[in-house]
């Protein structure tokens with residue numbers, strides 16, 4: 001009976017010490033985690049807001065823009081087209097030599113006839129590939145370019 005009582009006290013002491021130690025170390029870990037998380041969130045938010053605002057400010061479009069592209073074997077006369085975001089863009093394809101098409105997949109544009117036109121609103125910022133959409137010969141795959149919406 002006396003031995004049992006001693007054992008119980010010893011066990012209780014170990015339990016209390018263990019709990020205290022466990023509490024302290026886990027609370028330290030929690031504090032570290034909370035600080036790291038807060039710092040990361042602040043960084044992400046600042047970056048996103050700055051990017052969005054800059055993009056909106058840069059967009060001064062909304063006008064109409066007519067562009068005629070001349071195609072020959074095997075290139076377009078403008079490998080790079082620049083428009084403002086929000087512009088209503090009308091493209092005319094003029095086949096100066098050979099027979100070619102003009103497609104901008106991102107804007108669902110695909111002109112396949114000589115002096116054909118397509119009109120779209122340049123609402124997606126960034127670079128969008130365009131290419132010849134009529135298999136025209138040996139240099140067909142080289143007939144690519146990009147439209148830059150800024």
Ligand SMILES: [Cu+2]
Pocket residue numbers: 100101132133134135136137139140141143
């Ligand atoms: Cu082609």
